[in-house]
Amino acid sequence: MWDPDDQLSLLAHEMTHSVQWEQGPVSFAARYTGEWLWNGSDAYNVPKSMLGMTLDSSTVRAWNYTFDEIADYMAWQVAPSAGRVHLK
Numbered sequence: 689m690w691d692p693d694d695q696l697s698l699l700a701h702e703m704t705h706s707v708q709w710e711q712g713p714v715s716f717a718a719r720y721t722g723e724w725l726w727n728g729s730d731a732y733n734v735p736k737s738m739l740g741m742t743l744d745s746s747t748v749r750a751w752n753y754t755f756d757e758i759a760d761y762m763a764w765q766v767a768p769s770a771g772r773v774h775l776k
């Protein structure tokens with residue numbers, strides 16, 4: 689059984705991907721796949737340089753971070769005590 693904070697964190701992560709998806713499924717899939725193949729597990733977690741960044745409809749697709757870093761930043765903001773997201 690997952691901890692409720694971990695469930696909230698994962699839900700926020702996946703909801704962020706739904707906003708990123710709005711740029712178009714092919715574009716999303718191409719970028720996401722490339723980032724995942726290039727970075728592997730390092731595509732996740734939150735770079736310290738993101739702290740203080742405001743997420744909106746444009747920054748949620750910022751090019752200087754991976755989609756998973758952005759989704760984990762949103763998850764970290766929503767549930768900072770969850771154990772699944774870390775600063776890096």
Ligand SMILES: [Zn+2]
Nearest residue numbers: 701705756759
């Ligand atoms: Zn993800």
